[in-house]
Amino acid sequence: MAQGGDWQQDVLRQLGQHGTPDEATRPVSTSAEPTAPRLPYSAQEPPADAAGAAGPDRPRRTTPAPQSEPAVRAPRTVRLPLHTPESVPTVDPRLAHALGRPQHGDSLPRRTGRTLRGLAASASQDVAEGTRIARELQQPVTTGRVIAVTSIRGGVGKSTVSALLGRTFNHYRHDPVLTLEADAALGTLPVRMGAESVRWSCADLAQILTPAMQLTDVTGYLVPVTDGGWLLPASQGRVGAPMDVRTYRTVTLALRRYFAVTVVDCETLPGEVARTAMDTAHARVVVAPMTAEGVSGTRQVLDWLAQLPHSALADTVVALSASSPDTTLDEKTAAAHLRETGVIVVPLPYDRHLAQGGPIHTAMLGRATRDAAVRLAAEAMHRAARVR
Template sequence: MGQVLESRGGGDAPAAVHGDPLPRRAGRWLVRVFGPVDDVRSAVETGAAVQRPIVTGRRIAVHGPRDGVDGGAMAALLSLAFAHYRQDRVLALDVDPGTAPLARRFGVRARRSLADVADGNPPDSFDAVEPLLCAVRERLWLLPGTPGDDGNGLDARAYRGALLPLSRFFGVTVVRSGSGLPAKLRDSVAAGAHAHVVVAEETRDGVVGVGRTLDRLIAAGDDSSPSRTVVVLVAGEAGSDPTFDLAGALDLLRGDGIGVFRLGRDRHLSATSVIDPRRLARATHTTVTRVAAEVLRRSL
């Protein structure tokens, strides 16, 4: 598997697959016991940044400009991070069924959808909307955009009408978007977001895809989108494009005011569909928490 966020499809590999091999996990234990205080302090500060208080709920859109990277994994990881650190509710909203929906990453099955919320009266309390939601774990709920995998039943108008009444009951709403959405619905997702996470391969084509996504956001009238965007470049096969100037591409993105993170390969994410946070690689934990802190800061 080339990418950390790529999904195999089909059944899961054995649950014992860890993101880090055994020697690295053992080394991590030694670092935790004897490691420098600054490393601990940095982790605590990052966690505190994810916990920062917010006055109104934040909506964060996760975009995947290409099908080669499973943006659903990043949306799931961010949702799990917010639910772990924060004390308010978190909603993972999957408006792009695609091939790796959030339900499969969470290992749950949702029975209702955002289309159901749009068809009824706007909810006036969380108790009214909770029966429509799928509980994932403490403080985290899932809601697909539509009841099926074909995406029928949700358009831009229904999305706008249901999103605002629903998201006000949550501290953070993570919305999984994607290149396969109808243009109007995709633009509505972008317009309704306070901040954006763009996930792409760490390749020439991946960076070009990021540029196209940003151009689309700006063309829709959102000139501030670069300052509210975090890009996550996912490691691919080593040496796949030796002529690609990765350092130059990173400098170019950062020069536009965009936050940029690199996410390495993770055996657990590559080998399984259902994410078990306890088995993720240490580097994955660290990067996802930093992305969560940064995108929340930019959303404010």
């Protein structure tokens, strides 16, 4: 895929020079002409300095440049954190074994029937549709795009949709993708993204971000997620962790230049951070539960977005999520009620794998769920990319 601007070429060049994102280096004060290569380390554990100064609490010693070779540029100074938080598991080890084996989203008879139908049917139409959607997801952007995900209440699949979007973008795009948790409550995004532990939070990163930091500096504070790009949690699972509008603005504005797409898992409306995220994002995804009261409340949110001064409703997509196989609300009627505001509605069907909880394994999702997630990501990206 052709890159969509010099910033993306710079990002990829950095990755090629410093190794893969999983081998990101720790942000430290270095000179413009280093005398030795920077050593890779795990993004979860800070490196120990060979001379005895370890971790971000103490700066690494560097060999001064010879007097006969003065530095051409001023040293690149990176702000060091005041403390190093401890890694905290996302799931209590005493409960980890209780998760059990993940289930397939589709039952065995359904998977078998779909395979047989696929052998007999023509695949030309599916290929054409897949190509169109992939083109939407892979379109180049000149600046990082932010897609905010929220809902009217918790427990309707907001973090699940955020995780699906983050994984989908990372699968289709060739540039860095970040999934950011902006919820001060005990969110489930790290668990859904498959992170075993978390350390640095949004509040921690907001204190140390500087324009001098490179992508390889920033990723040292993020959680690398298999098939999901990068993750930045809102907290370490503590109730009442600091997450305010100022922290959100600081982090999102600083990280936009490193990542082509940032998916933000917001707090529920009408929270202040959620309203700020919805107002400043390039595109918005509102997760609506497949219930009468859920659809009615979401309609009120859409009416509020229509009153914003910069046509926020035109860049909004609704994910109509079914959390139970026994939903009685008519899907077509509910979708039509929401479409009256002019938004695109993408139904997200009930999926046994998602309903089970725990980490999301893309290969175990139902076929209809995967198709819905890809379409939802394409619709959101189409709206985010057209914003100047």
